[in-house]
Amino acid sequence: MLDPDSANSSSFAPPRGPGARTTGNFDRIAWCYDALAGLVFGGSLRAAQRAALAGLPPGAPHVLILGGGTGWVLGEVLRRRPRATVLYLEASGPMLARAAARLRRTAPGAAGQVEFRRGTEAALAPAERFDALATFFVLDCFPAAALGPALARLAAARQPAAPWLLADFCRPRRGWQRALLGTMYWFFGAVAALRVRQLPDFHAALAGLGLHPAQPAFFFGGAVEGTVFRPAAPSGAPGTEPLN
Ligand SMILES: C[S@@+](CC[C@H](N)C(=O)[O-])C[C@H]1O[C@@H](n2cnc3c(N)ncnc32)[C@H](O)[C@@H]1O
DSSP states (O other), X not given: OOOTTOOSGGGSOOOOSTTTTSSOOOGGGTTTHHHHHHHHHTTHHHHHHHHHHTTOOSSSOEEEEESOTXXXXXXXXXXXXXXXXXXXXXXXXXXXXXXXXXXXXHOGGGGGGEEEEESOXXXXXXXXXXXXXXXXXXXXXXXXXXXXHHHHHHHTTBOTTOOEEEXXXXXXXXXXXXXXXXXXXXXXHHHHOOOOOSOOOHHHHHHTTTEEESSOEEEGGGTEEEEEEEEOOOTTSTTOSOOO
């Protein structure tokens, strides 16, 4: 699926569909994104992603990674599930090129298990279905008005029992968390044309799709979460009795 000689930013076709580029343009900062994230957050963002990846289904799941950036997460998925197949769907050509180059460098034998596709959720084919969805620090790029339609498109690509793995920022509860988010949105507005000013409410939006947080884990003083969302068990199913 990955042509090892074609992993440069110009070799990925531009995003298709109406969802292209409503969520910022990370092309110019692909080269320094990981270093910046590490500088500000240390290992917290990766720890949150590892926590969410605990929800990967066993065996050889077909996994959608949306907005995976430079590809660290891909290695983590393949390390945990060596027989997984992955659609790596990323809006930024330079980010995608880095992810493809990283896979070629670190796990060349897995190239046939990964499809790199440049685009947004709008580039999913109607019949595509996944056993798990991973959205790590990408839903925070959606303006509130765009989140619902994007999540609905992604939800339509889930197998009925597929977990939705989320790592992202939490709704701020303290002044420093509000200041941190405000600074980040200001920065990414300047360097990545991100037009978001407030973190959308992922939990409410996912609850609206019948998905509930099963295993939340918090990092960076509670500012960051790694959470596995699962569909609610049908009423009457074992384990749905209220605990008194
Ligand atoms: C803040 S970065 C996070 C990258 C990576 N998940 C990480 O945690 O290191 C957001 C990434 O999502 C991509 N992105 C933003 N909106 C997207 C969308 N609607 N579909 C696919 N990728 C998107 C950006 O190009 C960028 O690479």
